[in-house]
Amino acid sequence: MTDTPQINVLYDEDAIAERVSSLARQLADANLHRMLVVAVLKGSFIFAADLIRAMHRIGLKPEMEFIHLSSYGAGTTSSGTVTILRDIESDVRDRDVVLVDDILESGRTLAFARDLIAGRGARSVRIAALLDKPVGRVAGIKADFIGFECPDKFVVGYGMDMAHAYRQLPFIGYVVEESKDRSATQEQGG
Template sequence: MKNDMKEILLTEEQIQKKIKELGHTITEEYKDHFPLFVGVLKGALPFMADLVKAVDTHLEMDFMDVSSYGKSMVSSGEVKIVKDLDTKVEGRDVLIVEDIIDSGLTLSYLIELFKYRKAKSVKVVTLLDKPEGRKVDLVPDLTGFIVPDEFVVGYGLDFAERYRNLPYVGILKPEVYEG
């Protein structure tokens, strides 16, 4: 799979080091709050798995699947709930765990949804942020890395469902997605 990469943006070591730091920050912030971590499927799965192991306080995990991208690389701006939470968010301190924020449309939808459902607090941790892609005003509470406005894959992020299992984040060679 490495042959398909034009460039490796973030190595496995860089990602894991950053997740340890985020874990410490989250531990301090949420100690004794029993936060509800909401992972956004499928992209946030590897990040969620590593992040919760770096957090040293009790927490609950749940997952949501929303679609706005499909197989296309361009955001449609449409958000559809494919799988909802099994957990009640009322009165809970919710931490949304995302792989990447691009336009911000997916997240602003989720934040509003959880507020509507009477969460006590709603915050966002994202591994990657692409601020240049923003279509709505949204700043994550915690960010791993800022990335350029290019299509990235790996560590949960896919191209047509592939590359999610890479332990690093990279940019594909154009011939991979053009041909």
């Protein structure tokens, strides 16, 4: 990357920490049976880690798994076809599963994951999305637990990237558009 884009803060560290704690309490209130948290990689890794620690602090003891799905290939826009790059190892039968993802946008990836886990006999499959970005939603899916509403902007930080950069930012920011051709209008994920 030769040009460093301008990134404005959308949600700062304190707002994120407060919201993650609130989501952990909502999950506790849901009384989930044999809860299995499944982080959808890659973008959710920081959110999932913070969420599971917040659950621990309030006395929950969920197990955790990871699934790595892709609908992008080498491009920056979704192909519409989801492939499994790494599957979970746990048996989900008779368990309440919580899929944790960074952003619910098109819904293709999360719909695929939800249907896959449900088809394996999960008692229920719920979705916890850090960001809900309904603009561009093509799949009939909603998150059960939402961190923040996301404006129609390309977001980075707190695990989310732009060309593999900016995942390490401790806040959620958005890339300031320099022109109408900027990647800010491209689909991001989930």
